Amino acid sequence: xxxxxxxxxxxxxxxxxxxxxxxxxxxxxxxxxxxxxxxxxxxxxxxxxxxxxxxxxxxxxxxxxxxxxxxxxxxxxxxxxxxxxxxxxxxxxxxxxxxxxxxxxxxxxxxxxxxxxxx
Amino acid sequence: xxxxxxxxxxxxxxxxxxxxxxxxxxxxxxxxxxxxxxxxxxxxxxxxxxxxxxxxxxxxxxxxxxxxxxxxxxxxxxxxxxxxxxxxxxxxxxxxxxxxxxxxxxxx
Numbered sequence: 218x219x220x221x222x223x224x225x226x227x228x229x230x231x232x233x234x235x236x237x238x239x240x241x242x243x244x245x246x247x248x249x250x251x252x253x254x255x256x257x258x259x260x261x262x263x264x265x266x267x268x269x270x271x272x273x274x275x276x277x278x279x280x281x282x283x284x285x286x287x288x289x290x291x292x293x294x295x296x297x298x299x300x301x302x303x304x305x306x307x308x309x310x311x312x313x314x315x316x317x318x319x320x321x322x323x324x325x326x327x328x329x330x331x332x333x334x335x336x
Numbered sequence: 337x338x339x340x341x342x343x344x345x346x347x348x349x350x351x352x353x354x355x356x357x358x359x360x361x362x363x364x365x366x367x368x369x370x371x372x373x374x375x376x377x378x379x380x381x382x383x384x385x386x387x388x389x390x391x392x393x394x395x396x397x398x399x400x401x402x403x404x405x406x407x408x409x410x411x412x413x414x415x416x417x418x419x420x421x422x423x424x425x426x427x428x429x430x431x432x433x434x435x436x437x438x439x440x441x442x443x444x
Contacts (some may be wrong), residue, residue: 261436263435264433264434264435267433276431276432312380322372322427322433323370323372323380323382324382324385324391326380326381
């Protein structure tokens with residue numbers, strides 16, 4: 218069974234940093250691209266970032282480019298999101314998700330971890 | 337970036353009624369359209385992909401149709417567990433993979 222378990226969320230002051238992790242199991246992690254999607258309180262889903270299976274190709278939403286860094290450790294089956302220069306508008310539940318290579322949707326999601334940016 | 341627009345924002349229906357949810361893409365996405373269901377406090381769940389293919393375990397009362405820029409999710413007879421928020425997503429032109437704003441199906 219595929220499992221994605223996010224951790225690392227919490228309360229952080231504006232301008233601060235936080236690193237999220239997503240521990241994966243139940244599939245061959247090193248062969249899948251992985252993604253972060255967020256959801257602000259009471260709002261819809263927003264794509265944040267993606268990384269290919271090997272970790273060399275990354276992509277970011279315009280709203281986080283230059284502030285967030287996605288990475289992965291295939292030896293640990295773990296996906297990361299390093300967030301810096303955090304703003305109030307980054308407050309959201311952050312989900313990690315996987316999809317097959319190519320034109321496919323997200324087929325598995327984690328339960329999410331809440332990031333709150335507030336003074 | 338492809339913009340996805342869902343309507344209506346809220347659909348108030350009674351159990352047993354038929355629900356019809358719409359999703360429009362700002363440009364053609366062929367059939368690369370998925371629908372997700374999200375219940376309060378839970379992660380989204382994939383319901384439909386490739387416009388009309390049900391994901392594993394999804395009941396037959398859920399069906400999808402459309403192509404190009406206009407898509408529809410139909411729930412033939414609403415069950416109590418179907419009251420939730422539904423999102424469409426395109427995966428034709430990415431990154432980024434973009435979502436619609438959601439349609440909340442609530443009990444009337």
